[in-house]
Amino acid sequence: MKSQATSSLPAIQSALRAVGARVTPARVRVLGALRAAPGAQSHAEIEEALAQEAHPAIDRVTLYRVLDWLCTAGLAHKAADARGVFRFSAAQPNVEHAAHVHFRCTGCGGVFCLKAPPPPAPKLPRGFRLAGMAVDIRGECPRCVRSHS
Amino acid sequence: MKSQATSSLPAIQSALRAVGARVTPARVRVLGALRAAPGAQSHAEIEEALAQEAHPAIDRVTLYRVLDWLCTAGLAHKAADARGVFRFSAAQPNVEHAAHVHFRCTGCGGVFCLKAPPPPAPKLPRGFRLAGMAVDIRGECPRCVRSHS
DNA sequence: ATTGCGCATGCAACCGGGTTGCATTTGCGG
DNA sequence: CCGCAAATGCAACCCGGTTGCATGCGCAAT
Incomplete structure (x- = not known):
């Protein structure tokens, strides 16, 4: 290990x-x-x-x-x-965690971090307070795709 | 409504x-x-x-x-x-549900749909199969902001 | 090195969302 | 109107997560 x-x-x-x-x-x-x-x-x-x-x-x-x-x-x-x-x-200090993209496998529930451009935060209606943002891609990871499902 | x-x-x-x-x-x-x-x-x-x-x-x-x-x-x-x-x-047929933005209130757990530009889907690593995409903004809704915390 | 405080741990019971098995009802096509 | 499969209700169950409380232990002051 x-x-x-x-x-x-x-x-x-x-x-x-x-x-x-x-x-x-x-x-x-x-x-x-x-x-x-x-x-x-x-x-x-x-x-x-x-x-x-x-x-x-x-x-x-x-x-x-x-x-x-x-x-x-x-x-x-x-x-x-x-x-x-x-x-x-x-929470790794060297990784920018504020805005990145997660891939969530609908088969096994696993979460993968993608290196992807952080999209700009859209403007909220008045009164809403922004705390953070997450982009979640749903789909299947290679292993689940291969095992069909 | x-x-x-x-x-x-x-x-x-x-x-x-x-x-x-x-x-x-x-x-x-x-x-x-x-x-x-x-x-x-x-x-x-x-x-x-x-x-x-x-x-x-x-x-x-x-x-x-x-x-x-x-x-x-x-x-x-x-x-x-x-x-x-x-x-x-x-799932409302007249509403495009494939790509839009959700605001999730960390206070009350409520979910609000925002009218916002659907960001372009990033490219996935090979082998991943895309099923959908969700943008989640975390924060507080006006009511929870007002009730402070 | 020893002591003592207070946080951290372990244990057991509990909670609530979600699921399953099974008997009964009911929509709906014949 | 009949019959069957699908839908419902009920009860028990499963599992992730939480709480209360007594004990253990990190750590700093002595």
């Missing part, structure tokens, strides 16, 4: 410390799993990934709390996929 | 018949409620709206089944909102 610079142990620990928080095994492992993952992960996927490590399993509730805490700390993002299940992804 | 041609009783019945289906009270009422609604409705909101009519209440499960059936029949659309709960909206 290789860890690149952003997901190395010291980097994770310093990221946690940077937000003035206690560095606990659960947080380190969860953030590490999140950063090592290719895309947005569901709670079940993260749990499964952590279970394969040689450490004691993390409680379901703790995982939820750590994930939520990471989100409020700005270290992760939370979003519901097409199935209504929440998916979490690491 | 205009209950015009597209949401009149005969129009609903003929729309149901057009897909070769039995015209039942539940389907008529649900599709009617959906077409009369200003935006995407959650299951609970639809149930509440139907309960205020002078008809016997529709079972929770039946409502789910009718909604799903309407989706597969192409008469409605289903999507998960930011909270992970499904919202349903009528």
Whole structure:
């Protein structure tokens, strides 16, 4: 399991410390799993990934709390996929996360980040307050296309 | 809210018949409620709206089944909102639903359709199959802005 | 090194949206 | 009017997510 610079142990620990928080095994492992993952992960996927490590399993509730805490700390993002299940992804400092494009597979529910031009934000009717913008492409990923479905 | 041609009783019945289906009270009422609604409705909101009519209440499960059936029949659309709960909206034939912009209120979870320029679809990596595209603006609707937070 | 505070964790129970199985009703074509 | 398949209602169930509470532990002050 290789860890690149952003997901190395010291980097994770310093990221946690940077937000003035206690560095606990659960947080380190969860953030590490999140950063090592290719895309947005569901709670079940993260749990499964952590279970394969040689450490004691993390409680379901703790995982939820750590994930939520990471989100409020700005270290992760939370979003519901097409199935209504929440998916979490690491907030990588070197990646511009403000405006990019997500591809959501209707087959497996997976989320892929596309390198795509961020479209200009349209103007809102009066009274609406803009917080962010997301472009979601629906379709099927190559694997689901191949397995027909 | 205009209950015009597209949401009149005969129009609903003929729309149901057009897909070769039995015209039942539940389907008529649900599709009617959906077409009369200003935006995407959650299951609970639809149930509440139907309960205020002078008809016997529709079972929770039946409502789910009718909604799903309407989706597969192409008469409605289903999507998960930011909270992970499904919202349903009528597929109005005169409205181009393929590409438009949704505003999702982070306060109340409501969904609003904006009249906005549909941005061009970005090109996908090879192997991905495009099914549709959605632009989601996150923020707060005027009412939630006013009630502050 | 020790102590002590308070946050983090684990456990169990709970909640609500969504689904499934099955018996009964009903639309609608014959 | 009959009969059958489709639709409905009911109850139980599943699963993702949350809450309450007692215990454990990171961390800093001593």
